[in-house]
Amino acid sequence: MKKLLLFIVFIYSSISVSQEHAWVYLADKPNSVSAIANPISILSQEALDRKAAHNVIIDFRDVPVDENYITQIKAQTGITVSAKSKWFNALHVIGTQADINALTTLTVNGVNIVSSIDFADDSLNTRVSQNLNKHDVEASFTSFNYGNAANQIQMFNGDDLHLADYTGTGMTVAVLDAGFPNVDTMNGFQRLRDNGGIEGGYDFVDRNTDVYAYQGNSHGTWVLSDMAGFIQDQFVGTAPDAKYYLFRTENAATETPLEESLWVEAAERADSLGVDVINSSLGYTTFDNPNYSYTPAEMDGNTAYISKGANIAHEKGILVVNSAGNSGNNTWQVVGAPADATGVFSIGAVNAAGTYASFSSQGSSAQPTQKPDVVAQGQASYVILNNDVISTLNGTSFSSPIMAGGIVCLWQALPSFDNDQIMQLVRESASQYTTPDNFLGYGIPDLSLALAQGLSIVEFENENTTLKIFPNPVINQLTIQIPSQFEEAEVRVYDVLGKKVIQTTVSATNKTINTNPLAKGVYLVKIEAEDLSVIKKIIKN
Incomplete structure (x- = not known):
């Protein structure tokens, strides 16, 4: 009986060891053209908005893996589908080397649906493929008291x-x-x-x-x-x-x-x-x-x-x-x-x-x-x-x-x-x-x-007047260049608590404000003249 148990354990160990990880790359996505044409069917409105805001195109990679292909591969002998990727049009499968390699002949409607296979064990591949890595587990204004942080x-x-x-x-x-x-x-x-x-x-x-x-x-x-x-x-x-x-x-x-x-x-x-x-x-x-x-x-x-x-x-x-x-x-x-x-x-x-x-x-x-x-x-x-x-x-x-x-x-x-x-x-x-x-x-x-x-880049790119505030961050001296149609403008500077810390005027010939007395931090600068009212945030270093 003891020998029999040892034999069973040996068989189980052999089967366990023979289980391999691999990525199965699929040949196509049958409905990709219609999905890309109707992107709300595959992406949330939030995703569409973010992509539009940053000029990110919607393409083949956004289309989900074909569910029929997944079903067909799951049905194959000895194959476990453990993950999927629409970006790679790939499935992560676990099985014996022979069962995984057998997927290369799998067809749907007479067409081969597997384009290639990469084993995680590189020695099992006929070409250089992907391998894998390890986890690093180790042991208005807002004012916070950060404490320990x-x-x-x-x-x-x-x-x-x-x-x-x-x-x-x-x-x-x-x-x-x-x-x-x-x-x-x-x-x-x-x-x-x-x-x-x-x-x-x-x-x-x-x-x-x-x-x-x-x-x-x-x-x-x-x-x-x-x-x-x-x-x-x-x-x-x-x-x-x-x-x-x-x-x-x-x-x-x-x-x-x-x-x-x-x-x-x-x-x-x-x-x-x-x-x-x-x-x-x-x-x-x-x-x-x-x-x-x-x-x-x-x-x-x-x-x-x-x-x-x-x-x-x-x-x-x-x-x-x-x-x-x-x-x-x-x-x-x-x-x-x-x-x-x-x-x-x-x-x-x-x-x-x-x-x-x-x-x-x-x-x-x-x-x-x-x-x-x-x-x-x-x-x-x-x-x-x-x-x-x-x-x-x-x-x-x-x-x-x-x-x-x-x-x-x-x-x-x-x-x-x-x-x-x-x-x-x-x-x-x-x-x-x-x-x-x-x-x-x-x-x-x-x-x-x-x-x-x-902020200085944004201000420059969107500027529709000659109003400029620089440098930002500021150390000792802030320059405010007002539009040429104004003789002067009133300037008020407020700290994070809303307290006015500077009040002065600037003009074409008097553009600078002494910021040396200000403590390090963020301030609001309000600039006002006839038909002009602008509020900017500055940082004092």
């Missing part, structure tokens, strides 16, 4: 954006992570829930709509707190008034290629819902099955399935923010996928003093663009744990949402900009923009500077 937002002057009433209102963020237990009950998210800030969610791992049900990992809860958490006078996230979708794509108990496919599914869902920004504190480098693992050289921005998916999300107008990874201290060392992708804004980590955190993954010559892009506080970052305790944790998993929230607020202030323009503004504002390196990338951003630069 003050340093991590003040480091990049995100609090200046809040003072200017840019707190994420009107922006939508999708958080792709490993678990969101207690977000529906915690005091730390009470303000978010009361404001209707959670738009919805989905658990792609367990395939259910209760994104809070999975209690096995709290990583997503911690990450969300850095953007949306609020405890009066103790903690404020960097985008507390944005709307959020919560998507569980990571199974922290295992590391398989399926998680990449689930991530792409969630990104596609985010796109269809009109999401502006994705925060993903996830990364993939190696897997439980070493045959599926990547090499550092393959972190080239376009090898991993997830990186290619992230690039498509970027093409669709979404700004994807991703943690760089926590491999700086180990043999892997380099930024992982999807943070290696050109279209992803990857965030490294520094400590509270702004010094490189040794665990933060480093850029590589294999990557076509500078990685990481920028850094934020990721060492001893404050988060709200799922029992409402404020604590510190280490990892780029936290520098990413801290920075993502700031970027959300910046984009709120500059709605006419596209994702590329916002990312470039942030890079150009950073502390070592002219001398980037593989540790800090372009450095620590200054979002007040990025906002001022963006």
